[in-house]
Amino acid sequence: MKWLKFSGNVKLIRVFLIFVLVVVTFTVSVLVLFSAGTLDFNLSLKRMVGAFSSTFLGRAPTVYFLYGEKNGLEFKSDLKDPLEISSNDQFVIKGVVTDVLFGGDVRVEVPGLVDGDCVGRLLKGIDFVKKSMELSLEKAGGTFSEGFFRISVKHGGREIGFLTVKVVIKPQDIVYYAAGVQKDVKDQIEYLKKLLERDPDRSDLRKLLASLYVKEGQLEEATKQLKMVLRDRPDDRGALMALAEAEMSRGDYKEAILHFKKLVSMNPRDEMALAGMATAYRNMRQWEQAIHYYQEALQLAPHNRTIRILLAETFEFVNRWNEAAEQYTLVLKSDPEALDVMAALASVYIKLRNYDGAINLYERVASKRKDAAVYANLGLAYGAKGNVAAEIESYQKALNLDPANAVVHYNLALALEKQGKMEEAYRSFKKALELRPDDKDTLLKLADMEMKRKNYGQAVGYYEKVMGKYGLTPLAYVKAAQAYSELRRYEKAASMYEKAVSMGVREPEVLSSLGRIYERLGKSKRGISFFERYAGKNPPEEILMQLVSFYIDERRYDDAIRIYEKLLKRGSNKASYYWNLGRLYGLKGDIDREIEFYRKALCIDAEDDSLWVSLGEAYEKKGMVREALECYVKAYEYNPESVKAMRRIPVLRIKLLEERQSKGS
Numbered sequence: 001m002k003w004l005k006f007s008g009n010v011k012l013i014r015v016f017l018i019f020v021l022v023v024v025t026f027t028v029s030v031l032v033l034f035s036a037g038t039l040d041f042n043l044s045l046k047r048m049v050g051a052f053s054s055t056f057l058g059r060a061p062t063v064y065f066l067y068g069e070k071n072g073l074e075f076k077s078d079l080k081d082p083l084e085i086s087s088n089d090q091f092v093i094k095g096v097v098t099d100v101l102f103g104g105d106v107r108v109e110v111p112g113l114v115d116g117d118c119v120g121r122l123l124k125g126i127d128f129v130k131k132s133m134e135l136s137l138e139k140a141g142g143t144f145s146e147g148f149f150r151i152s153v154k155h156g157g158r159e160i161g162f163l164t165v166k167v168v169i170k171p172q173d174i175v176y177y178a179a180g181v182q183k184d185v186k187d188q189i190e191y192l193k194k195l196l197e198r199d200p201d202r203s204d205l206r207k208l209l210a211s212l213y214v215k216e217g218q219l220e221e222a223t224k225q226l227k228m229v230l231r232d233r234p235d236d237r238g239a240l241m242a243l244a245e246a247e248m249s250r251g252d253y254k255e256a257i258l259h260f261k262k263l264v265s266m267n268p269r270d271e272m273a274l275a276g277m278a279t280a281y282r283n284m285r286q287w288e289q290a291i292h293y294y295q296e297a298l299q300l301a302p303h304n305r306t307i308r309i310l311l312a313e314t315f316e317f318v319n320r321w322n323e324a325a326e327q328y329t330l331v332l333k334s335d336p337e338a339l340d341v342m343a344a345l346a347s348v349y350i351k352l353r354n355y356d357g358a359i360n361l362y363e364r365v366a367s368k369r370k371d372a373a374v375y376a377n378l379g380l381a382y383g384a385k386g387n388v389a390a391e392i393e394s395y396q397k398a399l400n401l402d403p404a405n406a407v408v409h410y411n412l413a414l415a416l417e418k419q420g421k422m423e424e425a426y427r428s429f430k431k432a433l434e435l436r437p438d439d440k441d442t443l444l445k446l447a448d449m450e451m452k453r454k455n456y457g458q459a460v461g462y463y464e465k466v467m468g469k470y471g472l473t474p475l476a477y478v479k480a481a482q483a484y485s486e487l488r489r490y491e492k493a494a495s496m497y498e499k500a501v502s503m504g505v506r507e508p509e510v511l512s513s514l515g516r517i518y519e520r521l522g523k524s525k526r527g528i529s530f531f532e533r534y535a536g537k538n539p540p541e542e543i544l545m546q547l548v549s550f551y552i553d554e555r556r557y558d559d560a561i562r563i564y565e566k567l568l569k570r571g572s573n574k575a576s577y578y579w580n581l582g583r584l585y586g587l588k589g590d591i592d593r594e595i596e597f598y599r600k601a602l603c604i605d606a607e608d609d610s611l612w613v614s615l616g617e618a619y620e621k622k623g624m625v626r627e628a629l630e631c632y633v634k635a636y637e638y639n640p641e642s643v644k645a646m647r648r649i650p651v652l653r654i655k656l657l658e659e660r661q662s663k664g665s
Contacts, residue, residue, distance in 0.1 A: 061099040063153045063161030066108070068093040082164035083151070087173050089125035093118055096153050098160065109152045110165075118151070125167075132167040185216055203229045207239055210246070219250045237263060244276055253280040271301040279310065287318045305331050309341065312348075321351045339365045343374060346381070355385040372402035376411070383415060391415045406435035410442055422449075440470050451479060456486040474503040478510055481517075490517050498530060511542045515549055524553040541567065548580070557584050575605040579614065586618060594618045609639035616648065625656050 067076040070083075070091035077083055085091070093108050096119070100106050107117045113131050114123065132147025147167035152159050192209045196202060206225050213222035226243040229236055244259035257280045263273035278293035294311035301307065312327035328345035332338060346361035362378040365371065379394035395412040399405065413428035426449055433442045447462035463480040466472055472480060481496030497514035518527035527550040544563050551560040564581045567574075582597035598615040605611065616631030629652040635645040 060158070061106075061155050061160050064097040066093055066096050066151065066153070066163055068095070077163055079161055079163045082148070082166040084166045084168060085125045085128050086168040086170060087126045087129040091123050091125075092120065093123070093151070095119060098153070098155070100155055105156050107154045109154060110149060111152055113149060128165060128167045129169060129173050133169060133173065185212055188212055189216070201232075203233055203236065203239070207242060210239075210242060214242075214246055214249065219246055222246045223250070235266065237266065241273070241276075244273075248276070248280060248283070251283075253284045256280045269300050271297040271304065271307065274300070275304075275307045275310065278307075278314075282310075282314050282317070287314060290314050303334060305335060305338070305341075309344070312344065316348065316351075319351075321348050324348050325352065337368075339369055343377065347377060350377075350381055350384060353384070355381050359385070370401055372398040372405060372408070374398075375401065376405070376408045379408075379411060379415070383411075388415055388418050392419070404435055406432045406439065406442075409435065410439070410445075413445070425449075438465075438469055440466055444476055447476075447483075448479065451483060454486075456483045459483045460487065472499075474500045474505045477503070478505060481513070485513070485517065490520050493517050494521065494523075494526075501530075506540045506542055508542045511546050515546045518550070519553075524550045528554065528556075541572070552584075552587075555587075557588050560584050573604065575601040575608065575611065577601075578604065579611055582614065582618070586621075591618055591621050595622070607638050609635040609642050609645065612638070613642060613644045616645075620648075620652075625652055625659065628652055629656060 063079060065076050065078045067074070068091055069075065071089055075083075075091075083091075096106060096108055098106055108119050109116070110118055110123070113127065114121070128147070128149060132149070135147060147169070149165040149167065151163040151165055153161040153163075189209065189212050192205055192212065196205055196209065199205070206229050210222040210225040210229075213219070213225065223243060223246050226239050226246060229239040230243065233239065240259055240263055244256045244263070247253070247256035247259065257277055260273045260277035260280065263270050264277070267273070274293050274297035278290045278297065281287075281293065282290035291311065291314055294307055294314060297307050298304065298311065308327050308331050312324045312331075315321070315324035315327065325345060325348045328341055328348065331341045332345065335341070342361045342365050346358040346365070349355070349358035349361065358381040359378065362374055362381060365374045366378065375394050375398035379391045379398065382388075382394055383391040392412060392415045395408050395415060398408045399412070402408070409428050409432035413425045413432060416422075416425035416428060426446075429442055429446050429449065433439065433446060436442065443462045443466045447459045447466070450456070450459035450462065460480065460483045463472065463476065463483065466476065467480070477496045477500035481493045481500065484490070484493035484496060494514065494517045497510060497517065500510060501514065514530075515527060518524060528547065544567060548560045548563050551557070551563070561581060561584050564577050564584070567577055578597045578601035582594045582601065585591075585593035585597060595615065595618045598611060598618060601611050602608070602615065612631045612635035616628045616635065619625075619628035619631060629649065632645040632648045632652065635642050636649060639645070
């Protein structure tokens with residue numbers, strides 16, 4: 001009996017223990033389930049039942065959901081709908097909710113892509129995309145399609161659930177993949193061409209191929225591909241915009257404008273199409289059209305700083321400085337730290353002669369960015385204001401940052417010239433020429449400096465270099481002629497003077513220098529030929545006087561007389577003209593006309609002793625001793641130092657006395 005009683009007690013003890021175990025399991029399950037992230041009572045109840053079944057009855061655990069974070073946002077998936085992933089996505093699986101108590105021996109894996117448990121690991125969409133593309137190429141024979149992966153939930157090595165991952169392949173992914181397979185752009189082009197041979201209707205691939213052609217500068221091929229896209233899809237705005245931009249790159253702005261206009265007709269609020277059209281007009285130098293469309297674009301997108309800057313630059317092209325400044329100022333209001341815009345506004349201020357405003361802006365930029373161009377322009381602003389010391393200092397700061405900048409060396413040399421520091425200026429000009437050996441302005445400045453130093457050979461070398469590459473200005477031809485003349489290279493000097501005169505130089509000293517060169521060369525006929533070419537209907541007096549000189553040398557007195565008569569008809573009533581006419585008639589032997597014109601000259605300037613001497617000489621030639629003596633006496637009265645008068649007066653008095661005595665006898 002006692003044994004039976006004990007046996008019954010054992011059964012009761014077993015039942016009790018099972019009851020306790022169930023209670024404990026229930027309690028623990030509740031704690032675990034709630035701690036696992038769900039407050040859903042029904043789900044919790046299911047999980048408790050499932051936990052009991054999996055623990056005590058050997059059934060497979062159930063997976064209720066995965067939870068995690070995708071691109072910074074929390075997500076939860078019940079495994080029914082696929083998780084969509086693209087190359088730009090990133091996600092983390094933080095955990096999985098199952099029946100397994102305490103989550104023991106539960107793992108999350110991505111077979112074929114990631115090794116080991118993925119919980120808590122950063123998973124990148126690009127890895128899914130690349131793997132999917134590799135697999136799809138193998139299966140589809142050269143085409144890309146959407147891929148699918150399994151995020152597998154395993155317990156004890158056995159899969160108890162999975163989440164499908166749908167991989168979205170975008171056109172840029174294909175380029176990215178091609179770049180990974182083929183590093184060279186040309187190889188990428190060939191790769192895409194092969195894909196299109198297999199799948200010619202892929203407009204996305206064709207647009208990508210066009211973009212690579214543009215990158216390689218093969219614009220004809222790019223436009224060909226885009227036109228093929230538009231043939232099948234005429235309203236493809238992306239292709240139309242790309243085609244317009246390709247035409248812009250080709251320089252076919254009229255064709256680009258047609259495409260931009262179509263884009264605007266499709267969407268009148270497309271500010272980028274309007275801005276593109278404006279840029280096309282700007283490149284065609286149709287400034288007003290460009291301004292109009294930039295302004296229309298800004299009405300739709302008033303905060304678009306790029307378009308506003310383009311408008312400001314266009315105003316600069318047409319010298320509308322105030323309007324350019326207004327646009328740059330608006331950009332700075334929205335972006336006060338836009339240093340490039342500050343510098344652009346400063347350059348406009350220089351045009352407006354607002355030098356203080358320009359200096360202030362350049363100083364602000366320089367305080368935040370060490371930029372040689374900023375210091376160089378700051379130097380220009382100081383120079384325009386007349387602060388040469390600050391100008392030089394700014395140029396020196398620019399050269400500390402960019403010592404190989406020939407323009408800054410040149411501007412520094414000019415500033416040093418202003419201060420009279422000629423040796424330093426000379427060295428800076430030489431440095432500028434060293435950096436830019438063919439710079440016309442630097443060559444001419446050095447030529448001028450060598451002229452002042454009387455280094456005529458070096459000056460000629462610089463002038464010849466400029467002539468060979470650019471040709472000279474009229475003034476430079478004159479200076480080159482002077483250098484050649486100093487070197488006694490008279491033929492070259494004459495050639496330089498002739499070029500200067502042919503370009504409009506009419507200064508008396510130039511013409512007389514050319515005349516002297518002809519005389520040195522003994523080439524009066526060449527002088528006549530040259531000056532007659534530029535005499536024309538109403539030649540300047542300087543050319544006519546040179547012609548007179550050459551006519552006299554060639555004894556062409558009548559031609560010389562005609563020139564003086566032409567000058568007198570112009571109203572140039574000068575005593576010297578009458579005197580020269582008298583001299584010319586004297587050379588011809590027409591003494592009466594010679595006397596006539598000398599007397600006319602004296603009517604204009606009766607106090608000129610040389611005129612009285614000339615008239616006296618003419619009277620002497622006529623044998624009119626008394627009249628000649630009177631003229632010499634007049635000359636002596638006006639100029640007691642007249643040698644001719646002093647010599648002839650006593651001679652003629654004796655002669656006159658002899659004539660009287662001869663008559664008396």
